[in-house]
Amino acid sequence: MTAAALAIGAAVPSLVRWGASADADLVYRTLVTLGPHTRRGLGTQLMMPVARIDEALAELRAAGAVTVSVTGGLPAAPRMRFGEPAGARRTAVWAARPPERVVPALRRRRLRLVDLQALAESHRRVVQRLRAQLDALALPLTAPALGGLLDEQVRYLRTRELTRARYAELLPGRRETLTINPEQAFDAESARTGAEFDRRLIAQGTRMRILGVPPADQDTLNPGEPLHPAYRLREAPQVPLKLIVLDRSVALVPADPDRIERGYVEISHPGVVHALAGLFEQHWAHASDPQVGAVTPITLSAREQALVSLLALGHTDVTAAGHLRISARSVTNTLRRLMDRLGVENRFQLGLVLGAIRAACPPDLGTPPAAPPSGPSQPSHQDRKS
Amino acid sequence: MEIGLRDITLLERERELIALLAAGHTDVTAAERLGISPRSVTTIVRSLMDRLGVQNRFQLGLALGVLRMAHAPGVPSDRGGDPS
Numbered sequence: 001m002t003a004a005a006l007a008i009g010a011a012v013p014s015l016v017r018w019g020a021s022a023d024a025d026l027v028y029r030t031l032v033t034l035g036p037h038t039r040r041g042l043g044t045q046l047m048m049p050v051a052r053i054d055e056a057l058a059e060l061r062a063a064g065a066v067t068v069s070v071t072g073g074l075p076a077a078p079r080m081r082f083g084e085p086a087g088a089r090r091t092a093v094w095a096a097r098p099p100e101r102v103v104p105a106l107r108r109r110r111l112r113l114v115d116l117q118a119l120a121e122s123h124r125r126v127v128q129r130l131r132a133q134l135d136a137l138a139l140p141l142t143a144p145a146l147g148g149l150l151d152e153q154v155r156y157l158r159t160r161e162l163t164r165a166r167y168a169e170l171l172p173g174r175r176e177t178l179t180i181n182p183e184q185a186f187d188a189e190s191a192r193t194g195a196e197f198d199r200r201l202i203a204q205g206t207r208m209r210i211l212g213v214p215p216a217d218q219d220t221l222n223p224g225e226p227l228h229p230a231y232r233l234r235e236a237p238q239v240p241l242k243l244i245v246l247d248r249s250v251a252l253v254p255a256d257p258d259r260i261e262r263g264y265v266e267i268s269h270p271g272v273v274h275a276l277a278g279l280f281e282q283h284w285a286h287a288s289d290p291q292v293g294a295v296t297p298i299t300l301s302a303r304e305q306a307l308v309s310l311l312a313l314g315h316t317d318v319t320a321a322g323h324l325r326i327s328a329r330s331v332t333n334t335l336r337r338l339m340d341r342l343g344v345e346n347r348f349q350l351g352l353v354l355g356a357i358r359a360a361c362p363p364d365l366g367t368p369p370a371a372p373p374s375g376p377s378q379p380s381h382q383d384r385k386s
Numbered sequence: 387m388e389i390g391l392r393d394i395t396l397l398e399r400e401r402e403l404i405a406l407l408a409a410g411h412t413d414v415t416a417a418e419r420l421g422i423s424p425r426s427v428t429t430i431v432r433s434l435m436d437r438l439g440v441q442n443r444f445q446l447g448l449a450l451g452v453l454r455m456a457h458a459p460g461v462p463s464d465r466g467g468d469p470s
Binding site: 047311312314344345346347348349350351352353354355356357358360361362363 | 448451
């Protein structure tokens with residue numbers, strides 16, 4: 001019999017959360033679950049081109065997540081590799097390091113502190129490039145002590161307090177904010193006023209996109225509080241500068257990247273703002289969504305749970321609707337919303353996810369813990385183990 | 387309590403098909419990938435459903451999802467901690 005046992009392994013934490021690519025994560029899991037493999041073996045197992053396997057393995061090796069051992073002509077699987085001299089049949093076998101060692105290492109790598117000097121240099125490069133292109137940013141960036149309104153398109157806000165007051169003036173009626181935050185943590189004052197500004201922005205329906213760096217001290221496996229839908233967050237290991245763009249018509253950048261207390265420069269020069277918004281988009285496109293890969297707990301509403309339990313028993317939408325005294329259309333809509341929330345496209349996938357979290361169980365496989373064991377609901381073709 | 391686990395060893399073909407369906411493929415696109423007819427896909431799924439004692443795709447998904455958890459070695463059950 002050529003039956004292969006359904007390969008099921010222990011839970012392996014997602015490496016994606018620590019900056020690994022999806023391919024690398026998949027290959028790593030496969031190695032943990034199925035044991036050492038050759039690159040071609042992995043390709044077959046995962047139905048992926050060997051080129052992609054190679055990239056994933058290179059990435060995992062650089063991260064210290066896998067080891068490779070080369071054996072001269074494995075007796076178990078001798079395989080001729082083209083391009084190698086005869087007799088030198090060597091097979092590289094890849095093995096995973098244990099997750100409990102790999103994850104902390106990746107975590108340390110990802111959670112390193114932001115290099116403030118590099119950030120200041122990056123900020124200056126951005127400003128210099130803009131200046132070269134547009135000749136619009138004159139004095140304030142090199143001589144912030146001058147202060148005041150320099151011209152109608154570049155205004156210097158001398159202190160953080162002035163900046164906050166001006167920011168509050170600028171906010172009403174805005175539809176979009178683009179923010180780059182190089183800070184890994186905010187001081188209490190910034191956090192307090194920031195939260196207040198955010199409340200106002202949410203209240204007026206502003207869409208906010210925020211590009212940040214991974215926090216220095218947060219349990220990254222735990223996604224924490226769900227975000228208000230007005231926010232979209234992404235993270236990148238490096239960001240070019242501190243930046244806020246409002247409606248692509250006004251931009252705020254620190255006047256002196258080394259000294260945040262020297263306040264901000266407010267720019268309304270269309271060319272400069274456009275270029276800064278473009279810079280945001282460029283970095284945004286390459287940043288990752290910190291919510292992806294985090295283990296978001298799935299909770300079902302009472303109605304969803306009741307419905308799922310009925311469907312698990314083999315009810316159709318129509319009979320389940322009858323039981324719940326709701327319309328078949330409500331059943332469809334409830335399931336549709338649940339599927340959207342879980343990110344699945346069909347009922348089979350929905351079942352897989354709900355089964356994996358034990359939200360329900362088909363009757364013949366056993367019963368949920370609280371209920372007494374029920375008999376099989378229909379004749380089965382195989383013996384039950386019980 | 388015991389989850390009455392069936393002996394579910396999957397044939398290679400079944401494993402491939404399930405992986406495709408789990409990834410969101412339809413019967414037709416999964417059939418194309420595997421180089422078999424959509425009718426064969428239906429037959430394979432049907433036989434798997436019979437073996438698991440379920441009547442529809444949703445239940446099939448549930449069963450496979452539950453079994454995955456139940457089989458996972460070293461993972462405590464999330465309800466009451468019964469190692470099946």
